Amino acid sequence: MSNKRDYYEILSVDRNASAEDVKRAYRRMVKQYHPDIYKGDDADHRIKEINEAYEILSNPEKRGAYDRFGHAGVQGAAGGAPGAGFSDFADIFEEFFGGGFGFRRGAQRGPVRGSDLRYNLAVEFEEAVLGAEKEIKVTRHETCPRCEGVGAEPGTTPMRCPTCNGSGEVRQRQQTILGSFVNVTTCPRCRGEGEVVTTPCQQCHGERVVENTRRLRVKIPPGVDDGTRIRLPNEGEPGMRGGEPGNLYVFISVKPHKIFLRSEDDILLELPINVAQAVLGAEVEAPTLDGPRMVKIAPGTQPGKGLRLRGLGVPHLRKSGRGDMLITVNVRIPTQLSEEQNVLFEQLSELLGPESIDKEGPGFFDRMKEAFGL
Numbered sequence: 001m002s003n004k005r006d007y008y009e010i011l012s013v014d015r016n017a018s019a020e021d022v023k024r025a026y027r028r029m030v031k032q033y034h035p036d037i038y039k040g041d042d043a044d045h046r047i048k049e050i051n052e053a054y055e056i057l058s059n060p061e062k063r064g065a066y067d068r069f070g071h072a073g074v075q076g077a078a079g080g081a082p083g084a085g086f087s088d089f090a091d092i093f094e095e096f097f098g099g100g101f102g103f104r105r106g107a108q109r110g111p112v113r114g115s116d117l118r119y120n121l122a123v124e125f126e127e128a129v130l131g132a133e134k135e136i137k138v139t140r141h142e143t144c145p146r147c148e149g150v151g152a153e154p155g156t157t158p159m160r161c162p163t164c165n166g167s168g169e170v171r172q173r174q175q176t177i178l179g180s181f182v183n184v185t186t187c188p189r190c191r192g193e194g195e196v197v198t199t200p201c202q203q204c205h206g207e208r209v210v211e212n213t214r215r216l217r218v219k220i221p222p223g224v225d226d227g228t229r230i231r232l233p234n235e236g237e238p239g240m241r242g243g244e245p246g247n248l249y250v251f252i253s254v255k256p257h258k259i260f261l262r263s264e265d266d267i268l269l270e271l272p273i274n275v276a277q278a279v280l281g282a283e284v285e286a287p288t289l290d291g292p293r294m295v296k297i298a299p300g301t302q303p304g305k306g307l308r309l310r311g312l313g314v315p316h317l318r319k320s321g322r323g324d325m326l327i328t329v330n331v332r333i334p335t336q337l338s339e340e341q342n343v344l345f346e347q348l349s350e351l352l353g354p355e356s357i358d359k360e361g362p363g364f365f366d367r368m369k370e371a372f373g374l
């Protein structure tokens with residue numbers, strides 16, 4: 001996986017390329033590297049690469065996953081079904097050349113890995129931080145239990161396709177301006193299978209798969225964040241002809257919290273105190289995800305003072321330990337005073353006098369300079 005080339009590079013398009021740009025680039029590459037034109041030793045590899053890049057970048061969801069996680073994000077999403085990519089390729093190619101080339105679509109006989117599924121799961125802030133186990137309902141296709149994926153009613157057998165005589169493909173010789181070519185296409189009757197079902201299975205009506213909704217338990221490890229992807233191996237769509245099933249990817253989104261804000265693995269909290277607590281100092285209770293904690297407010301605490309509670313933040317996802325809780329003290333100025341409070345504030349005002357402000361130590365701008373290292 002690691003030596004794979006960047007998909008954007010393969011199609012030589014910009015990362016911001018529009019869907020239209022991607023399509024245009026793909027067509028350009030198809031023309032350039034078609035095996036009937038490009039004779040390099042790496043021709044096969046080139047086509048495969050171009051197809052794979054297009055398959056991912058032309059699909060908004062897959063492209064998003066690729067942008068976010070690179071090749072790992074779309075692992076198995078491309079190249080898993082070799083037949084599918086190639087028939088697209090042939091379609092586009094026929095658009096240019098009128099299907100005149102003997103481009104082999106071939107019958108899809110080999111095992112094909114199942115598609116990956118995506119499930120979007122919104123979790124509470126606390127669940128993301130502390131971890132949780134969630135139950136999700138996922139609908140996927142499963143091999144039909146009645147016919148065991150054959151498509152034919154049990155007791156009957158599919159018969160050899162009369163159109164292609166079991167080969168899965170139809171050959172036609174064609175005359176074009178570029179010469180004579182054998183045009184090989186997938187048999188339209190059996191869709192390349194070589195066999196046709198005469199008595200379809202009653203449960204799946206010959207589709208071989210049935211939809212099934214299942215409940216799955218997902219373990220949310222502590223420390224996940226928006227966009228974290230959890231892989232449930234083999235819980236995706238079933239494979240075909242003995243191919244492995246795809247994976248289920250659970251994409252986490254974290255709901256915002258009323259009072260906590262997350263910054264990487266630290267949690268930010270605003271802690272309101274009153275004027276008296278700021279002046280005289282106090283012990284106040286601060287909410288944390290681990291329950292309330294007593295916090296010491298020093299006498300003469302200024303608004304905006306930061307306090308750090310070590311180890312009360314978010315657990316690191318890929319290593320041990322936790323982030324911190326970062327508290328910003330906010331001094332709330334009372335807006336409504338009782339008569340008694342009003343009297344006391346007036347007395348206080350007289351006692352303090354106008355010059356008291358200068359005695360408070362460094363002024364506002366001095367503190368700002370200090371805070372920003374100016």
Ligand SMILES: [Zn+2]
Binds near residue numbers: 145146152204206207
């Ligand atoms: Zn069936």
Ligand SMILES: [Zn+2]
Binds near residue numbers: 168190191192194
């Ligand atoms: Zn056929």
